[in-house]
Amino acid sequence: MTDVDAADAADSAGDSPLPPDLDLDAVREALIEWYEADHRPFPWRQTDDAYEIHVSEVMSQQTQLDRVVSAWEDFRERWPTVEDLADADRSDVVAFWTDHSLGYNNRAKYLHEAAGQVVDDYGGEYPETPDELEELMGVGPYTANAVASFAFNTGNAVVDTNVERVTYRAFDVPDDDDAFEAGAQELMPEGKSRVWNNAIMELGGVACGKKPRCDEASCPWREWCHAYQTGDFTAPDVPTQPSFEGSRRQFRGRIVRLLGEHDEMDLDTLGHRIRVDYTPDGEHGQEWLRGLLSDLADDGLVQIKERKEQTTARLQ
DNA sequence: GTCCCGAACA
DNA sequence: TGTTCGGGAC
Incomplete structure (x- = not known):
């Protein structure tokens, strides 16, 4: 050139x-x-372990950092290495996620999935470049650069x-x-x-x-x-979020939380416990609940069991 | 009501 | 390019 x-x-x-x-x-x-x-002395600023950094970044994606601290410390204690996480049951990771009010249960699944990738594809050693890190499930441009930066000092801005x-x-x-x-x-x-x-x-x-x-x-x-x-401190527009109260996200969250507490639940029992106006044949009844559960199953979070006269759900 | 160290999927 | 995904703190 x-x-x-x-x-x-x-x-x-x-x-x-x-x-x-x-x-x-x-x-x-x-x-x-x-x-x-x-x-601010966040504990993940005291480590350069890629796994620990990765966990902190996924937790931080849409959650205030002050709320992440105790969750991160508990997570690290429960699954100290990427191998430990890869060996864990998906349902335990998802239950941990809701127990700590971290939201976005898909992220628990992604993190668990990514741990499996690190073990299977990289022999348990995290890759060190943003491009390679982006191949991990749930790791996009932001998280890839964050892990590369904070673990290896090899990131972009x-x-x-x-x-x-x-x-x-x-x-x-x-x-x-x-x-x-x-x-x-x-x-x-x-x-x-x-x-x-x-x-x-x-x-x-x-x-x-x-x-x-x-x-x-x-x-x-x-x-x-x-x-x-x-003196003009306007900021770029951030897309405003739909209200959470009454949203399907709220009910998805309630379902996952209950299933984390009860192992396996009957359809109507679950329905009555996630909303007071649940009636099997009503507007927010079995049909509505089955729709939510079906999507949660597609997301790999919930498992639905159809039996003769009864339908039950549990964490996947 | 608004915001919070995004990513996957269609 | 638009939509979906939780929940606590303020």
Whole structure:
């Protein structure tokens, strides 16, 4: 490739979404210094074991970190190694998940599945690159980069809602997936994904949340921050979620919780215990319940047993 | 009501 | 590209 071609390629990939006069070295140094001076002492920040990191990342995907701490410690005690998890019963992992109110039971299944992949496909040793990690069940671009970064320091820049909000506010990066990706990658100092990704997410969590706390948290980027200068702290739109109360997700959760407590349950018994207005022939009756159970079975979470006069369900 | 260190599936 | 997946804390 000639120099001209290389320049064209850079052009077609789009210009840097960051301000052209931004002092990258100063910005990087300021954030890392701020992070290393003080940050929340989450226990998974004390380890570089890929399995332990993986567990913490899956738990953290949509759950507040403060709620993850005790669950992570219990999980680690119960299944200390990836081999232990691979050998566990799926139903035990799912029951653990609901016991600790972690939500999204599919993630328990994915984690268990991924543990089997690590043992079977990689001899029990986690692969070290984001691309290989993404082959694991339930591991997408975010989690792959997180595990690669925190376990091996071999990741690319993580792009999550925190990073998007921070770069949008501080450097006026346009609200666009490609721009966030490019901007985040350009900001990250080469070969420092472990400290960098921790630091920028800490910034988003502590100083630059929905409600900004620039001065209280001594934000290290105030001198460069576009939002700090203009007072405009709007953030990229995050898709608003449908209400949980009365949703099918709520009833799925109740079903899995009950089955984790009772081993095996009759259809109508289950129905009466997940909603007070359950009547076998009513609007929310057997037909409705069978639909939920059928989907849970398709998800690999629940097992349905059809007998002569009775239908029962249990965790799979 | 809103948010929280996403990913799979259609 | 849109939809689905839990539940606690605020």
